Amino acid sequence: MTYEADAGRYQDRMPYNRSGRSGLKVPAVSLGLWHNFGDDRPIENSRSILRRAFDLGVTHFDLANNYGVPYGSAERNFGAVYAQDFTPYRDELIISTKAGYDMWPGPYGEWGSRKYVLASLDQSLKRMGLDYVDVFYSHRPDPETPFEETMGALDHAVRSGKALYAGISNYSAEQTVQAARIMRELGTPLLIHQPSYSMINRWIEDGLLDVLEEAGMGCIVYSPLAQGLLTDRYLKDVPKDSRAATSRFLSAERAEGDRELAASLNEIARGRGQTLAQMALSWALRDPRVTSVLIGASSVKQLEDNVACVNGPAFTEDELAQIDKVTGPRAAATR
Numbered sequence: 001m002t003y004e005a006d007a008g009r010y011q012d013r014m015p016y017n018r019s020g021r022s023g024l025k026v027p028a029v030s031l032g033l034w035h036n037f038g039d040d041r042p043i044e045n046s047r048s049i050l051r052r053a054f055d056l057g058v059t060h061f062d063l064a065n066n067y068g069v070p071y072g073s074a075e076r077n078f079g080a081v082y083a084q085d086f087t088p089y090r091d092e093l094i095i096s097t098k099a100g101y102d103m104w105p106g107p108y109g110e111w112g113s114r115k116y117v118l119a120s121l122d123q124s125l126k127r128m129g130l131d132y133v134d135v136f137y138s139h140r141p142d143p144e145t146p147f148e149e150t151m152g153a154l155d156h157a158v159r160s161g162k163a164l165y166a167g168i169s170n171y172s173a174e175q176t177v178q179a180a181r182i183m184r185e186l187g188t189p190l191l192i193h194q195p196s197y198s199m200i201n202r203w204i205e206d207g208l209l210d211v212l213e214e215a216g217m218g219c220i221v222y223s224p225l226a227q228g229l230l231t232d233r234y235l236k237d238v239p240k241d242s243r244a245a246t247s248r249f250l251s252a253e254r255a256e257g258d259r260e261l262a263a264s265l266n267e268i269a270r271g272r273g274q275t276l277a278q279m280a281l282s283w284a285l286r287d288p289r290v291t292s293v294l295i296g297a298s299s300v301k302q303l304e305d306n307v308a309c310v311n312g313p314a315f316t317e318d319e320l321a322q323i324d325k326v327t328g329p330r331a332a333a334t335r
Helices: 043-055 073-092 114-128 147-159 173-186 208-215 252-257 259-271 276-284 300-311 317-327
Strands: 016-018 025-027 029-032 060-062 094-099 133-138 163-169 192-194 218-221 292-295
Touching: 025 029, 029 043, 029 300, 043 073, 043 300, 073 114, 094 114, 114 133, 114 147, 133 147, 147 163, 147 173, 163 173, 173 208, 208 218, 259 276, 259 317, 276 292, 276 300, 292 300
Parallel strands: 029 060, 029 292, 060 094, 094 133, 133 163, 163 192, 192 218, 218 292
Antiparallel strands: 016 025
């Protein structure tokens, strides 16, 4: 069946926030294709999620070269859905991808060399069937490659027309200062930074957000639900099909250990008329320097429930104090 986007997708459903001092606006909620869009998931389910996301005003789809099982499959599957459904809407979409983690064998298959970064971008464009991406990221800083080389590759990607904007991810505050300076000197300012951030992982509050504001960069945060810990998924036990039971990115031991914390936060969320996940997303967006939150979704219902965070009430000072009391000093320590 031919897909036609909902004609009301922009009618007061989704806020759009300007990314730093750029001209680009990004939806408050963006869809990340990290876990649920590889060959290990039914492509029709992925297609339904992407369609529904766009109908809800989610215009930003975020990928990376190594997303999906196996590596590259999320981009390839997205490309198949894009060709079927989204080609007429290309100018309404922000599509981003990244290069930095291991992708192919040998010395040129990861990190930040010019050879790897630009080869990865070419491969990503081929997998997705695109002429360009809207945002191309350095996925992580390379401790052995000069930043001038990695940033030079991002600058080249933009000047070649294969990317419209450049971004970085997982860079510290100090590394971001250095990267932003180099890119300004090259004439291609960095658009955005993509760090991890949640109620129990608040490291970006210790300097990075100030750096981004000063540099005029936006901030789109990943793992705002702490890999599912800040949902009702683990309030009673660790389900056998959950991420904590099946993924290397979250352990069952951590889910068990954080159950009491999640239960306390869930009570605050209930008092606000939200689910725990909705409150966690609203909380991450409370700071105007956070441009967007990246969510994953394994079903249309999960997507809809999470996107509904934009309709939540503003936080009171008392609620913020309660959250700080529950999360405690650990909130600013983990990264």
